[in-house]
Amino acid sequence: MTFTRSFRLLFIWPLILISTLVIGQEQQQEANIHQIIQQHSAEIFDSLVEIRRNFHRNPEAAGEEVKTSAKIIEYLQNLGLEVHQNIGGNGVVGILKTNKKGKKIAWRADIDALKTDLPDVVSYESKNKGVRHICGHDIHASVALGIANVLSKIKDQLSGTIYFIFQPAEENWQGAKAMIDDGLFEIIDPEEIYALHLSPMPEGIIATRAKNLFADYKVIQLKFDKKEDASELTNYVKNLLENLQNVTNDSPFWDMQTLMDPELGLINPNTIFKDYVTLNSEVFINENEENLIVKVALSASDPDKLNSLLKQLKSEISHSEFSEKLIEIQFTEEIALVLNDKKLTEDAIQQISEVYGKQSSINLHGIIPDGRSDDFAYFQQKIPGVYFLMGGSNYQKGIISMPHSPNFNVDENCIKTGVQYFSSLIAEKLK
Ligand SMILES: [Zn+2]
Ligand SMILES: [Zn+2]
Structure with a gap:
């Protein structure tokens, strides 16, 4: 990987x-x-x-x-x-x-x-x-x-x-x-x-x-059935994954210095590093004749959040117009x-x-x-x-x-x- x-x-x-x-x-x-x-x-x-x-x-x-x-x-x-x-x-x-x-x-x-x-x-x-x-x-x-x-x-x-x-x-x-x-x-x-x-x-x-x-870390992979042009499906999945992230791009979260900040950092009870889900890689898209495969690395402060993610995403996709297309959703990499x-x-x-x-x-x-x-x-x-x-x-x-x-x-x-x-x-x- x-x-x-x-x-x-x-x-x-x-x-x-x-x-x-x-x-x-x-x-x-x-x-x-x-x-x-x-x-x-x-x-x-x-x-x-x-x-x-x-x-x-x-x-x-x-x-x-x-x-x-x-x-x-x-x-x-x-x-x-x-x-x-x-x-x-x-x-x-x-x-x-x-x-x-x-x-x-x-x-x-x-x-x-x-x-x-x-x-x-x-x-x-x-x-x-x-x-x-x-x-x-x-x-x-x-x-x-x-x-x-x-x-x-x-x-x-x-x-x-x-x-x-x-x-x-x-x-x-x-x-x-x-x-x-x-x-x-x-x-x-x-x-x-x-x-x-x-x-x-x-x-x-x-x-x-x-x-x-440390934050939990997992790589998730979604595999879809793809017969014709998959651009709509691709956009849908990309959005779905990007919306999992609850930290904005301009947040001090991304600045390493913030970790040691007395107000926002790790030692403060009100730290901003307490409840978060982030994407830890770009969303990788892989297409062939048959399938669309989407992959992204995620991390979360609460391991339960990632553990329940497969179920949550499955449910969301099942209520979308692409409900028939999902073949498989799984974690391809996890750390203890x-x-x-x-x-x-x-x-x-x-x-x-x-x-x-x-x-x-x-x-x-x-x-x-x-x-x-x-x-x-x-x-x-x-x-x-x-x-x-x-x-x-x-x-x-x-x-x-x-x-x-x-x-x-x-x-x-x-x-x-x-x-x-x-x-x-x-x-x-x-x-
Ligand atoms: Zn080392
Ligand atoms: Zn070491």
Whole structure:
């Protein structure tokens, strides 16, 4: 499909430049365990940066993560975790058991890099020509290793089990499925699952929302019987599809800057990114002797809107003069949606805010339009969980962590932030 991923990439990863937000100084003297977490995170920070740069220098594309996996396995084994490897390709699972029975929680990190000729912007650039960590999975893997390290140090204060899933091949959407198909959930049986992705928000902030974080995306195709001139039918179908869109062409919706606008953007309860249906490609018309085939990509903030669309369009067409002509209407492409569990999301935002200050953890009200999703969605179809966006930008230093963008770069301090916030989140659940 030509107008899917590459088209959608234009829209990915909105700049949620909430630059005025700084982590609150009100980090309170909460339970002792979080101070220990912060201390351990600070202690291992330099070594995690080292590991991250090693991943960055030696990136491996989807399906080729052999050396990356080996490094992960070695690190987890040194921590004393039970390690399973070659799950769904180069997938790795580390199991951290405490001495007490309790909740079973999974943390997932994706580990693959991207094939790209865009030159690297850092001094520790990729040594693997044509492959680069331009989506931040080197950071994701390092954060996960850091969480495993910190939690293994305090495991005597915890109960239950923590599973660390290192997933290959996220970029081609094959890794999560492959791991599941290869028996991942026969090895582990988590009750909750979490993951993060870097975003252009400032370092020190994480954000998410209950339910879907990204718009739903589907390609719809209508096939008509066409005996003679089809110009009227073509106009009718074009209109029918174009009228589905409820955002006007002159709306600030289309300006990426609006996503970060305090009034209209994602963080405001009255955001304009709350209830929308848009056409995400032109309406493609294909004619032959027999048939007229019409195709368009759509996205919607509410997945139910697209789910009921086939029925709705069928009904509308059946009441038109072209009711006899419709042969077939179907979705030819759909993506699995990242769907966050409501309660787990609310709990997570609250727990992280309580330890790291109100500004550390943001509840988004809007849904990122036409954003790319993540195959973490397949895990969420099995286990309730939450997908977080983690800020990696530092505007003062000119660092913007917009994944897949040519100048993609990360303030490595976010590694420490991620290790702290999410170690605290998991510890809070297993205390
Ligand atoms: Zn990516
Ligand atoms: Zn990614």
